[in-house]
Amino acid sequence: DLDVARRELEEFIPRARTMSEHSIRSMAGRDLARFKEFKKQGVAVKFGRFSQKENSQLQKNIEEFLSLTGIDSAEKLLFSYRYPEDRETIQRLKAEYQFCEKLSEGIPRPWRLIYYRARKIFDPNNYKGKYSNEEKEMLKRYQAMYGNDWKKISVMMSRSNISIARKYSEIKSDINHGAWSEEETQKLINAVEEVIKKRIEKEEATFLSSSEDSSRDLSIEREKLYQNLPWAEIETQVGTRYWKQCKQKWLTVLRTRMNKGKRLYRGKEGLQAKINLIKRLYELKVEDANDVNWAEVCNAVGDVPSSYVQAKFYKLKVSCVPFWQKKTFS
DNA sequence: GGGACATTCAACTATACGCT
DNA sequence: AGCGTATAGTTGAATGTCCC
Numbered sequence: 003d004l005d006v007a008r009r010e011l012e013e014f015i016p017r018a019r020t021m022s023e024h025s026i027r028s029m030a031g032r033d034l035a036r037f038k039e040f041k042k043q044g045v046a047v048k049f050g051r052f053s054q055k056e057n058s059q060l061q062k063n064i065e066e067f068l069s070l071t072g073i074d075s076a077e078k079l080l081f082s083y084r085y086p087e088d089r090e091t092i093q094r095l096k097a098e099y100q101f102c103e104k105l106s107e108g109i110p111r112p113w114r115l116i117y118y119r120a121r122k123i124f125d126p127n128n129y130k131g132k133y134s135n136e137e138k139e140m141l142k143r144y145q146a147m148y149g150n151d152w153k154k155i156s157v158m159m160s161r162s163n164i165s166i167a168r169k170y171s172e173i174k175s176d177i178n179h180g181a182w183s184e185e186e187t188q189k190l191i192n193a194v195e196e197v198i199k200k201r202i203e204k205e206e207a208t209f210l211s212s213s214e215d216s217s218r219d220l221s222i223e224r225e226k227l228y229q230n231l232p233w234a235e236i237e238t239q240v241g242t243r244y245w246k247q248c249k250q251k252w253l254t255v256l257r258t259r260m261n262k263g264k265r266l267y268r269g270k271e272g273l274q275a276k277i278n279l280i281k282r283l284y285e286l287k288v289e290d291a292n293d294v295n296w297a298e299v300c301n302a303v304g305d306v307p308s309s310y311v312q313a314k315f316y317k318l319k320v321s322c323v324p325f326w327q328k329k330t331f332s
Numbered sequence: 333g334g335g336a337c338a339t340t341c342a343a344c345t346a347t348a349c350g351c352t
Numbered sequence: 353a354g355c356g357t358a359t360a361g362t363t364g365a366a367t368g369t370c371c372c
Contacts, residue, residue, distance in 0.1 A: 102334090167339070233341065245340085
């Protein structure tokens with residue numbers, strides 16, 4: 003019946019096809035019924051970033067659960083292991099008042115993801131801003147002492163373990179800062195090329211085994227050139243840069259090539275490009291910025307990666323819209 | 333089977349910098 | 353000076369795995 007559950011879930015979450023047994027099992031238990039209920043009401047399961055509406059719904063769900071049970075803080079509720087003496091009581095209250103159900107009320111997403119979102123929002127160790135040099139040094143020292151025990155280190159540094167783990171992977175090796183040399187750039191291009199080729203070959207293999215038709219054209223879809231690339235692998239190949247630097251550099255290389263070196267946002271044409279972009283976004287009539295399909299918006303500007311257009315929109319917003327932080331997308 | 337945790341790719345935000 | 357681009361920094365989503 004695992005297969006049945008998988009098939010049923012696929013209706014709501016296409017990627018269920020490839021998910022691990024464990025994920026399927028837990029979603030079948032907790033989410034399938036909810037998904038069906040949402041469907042009855044004509045609500046689709048959502049992915050990607052939480053909208054403002056969802057975030058405030060989550061906030062509300064937490065507040066209501068706290069007042070229902072008398073637990074005095076969201077941190078106690080969501081990180082009960084930090085309060086050993088209250089832990090048992092909290093556990094009991096959670097079961098008694100159906101924590102899982104209450105938490106996910108009105109949010110059409112898998113329970114697990116709602117839970118993680120809540121833990122991010124309500125962790126006092128999160129949102130601590132920039133790391134100082136002292137902190138970076140401290141992190142390196144602790145890692146040398148305790149290895150990748152991020153949980154332990156996060157307690158000592160009052161930062162969330164995710165933040166710590168990520169920061170460490172960024173600073174673990176001496177990253178070459180500043181402009182890219184010709185040689186480095188070439189190395190990057192080669193690495194990306196190799197990775198994409200490998201990926202296509204693999205797809206081709208599965209494609210051929212399921213079909214007789216072997217005549218496929220050599221061009222590849224644009225998305226394959228920048229979406230879901232294994233950056234960690236590329237980082238190792240390049241050797242001198244952090245994966246994010248690689249990614250950013252690759253996108254600019256790609257953009258320049260796609261547009262044959264033309265500068266898109268300069269002069270009169272640049273102005274027109276901006277106007278097109280704004281018009282296109284307006285026509286979408288979406289409520290939340292998270293609902294924008296940037297791949298669709300791309301051709302308002304030219305043949306560019308979607309992240310480029312996104313970045314442009316951000317820049318435009320920040321420099322032209324007063325009090326943009328306090329405004330909604332619509 | 334719930335929950336904690338590490339890891340990885342994506343997105344958002346801020347700043348540096350150079351050209352016109 | 354103003355603008356566009358490159359680069360740096362932080363947070364978000366998603367998922368495999370391990371443990372109790």
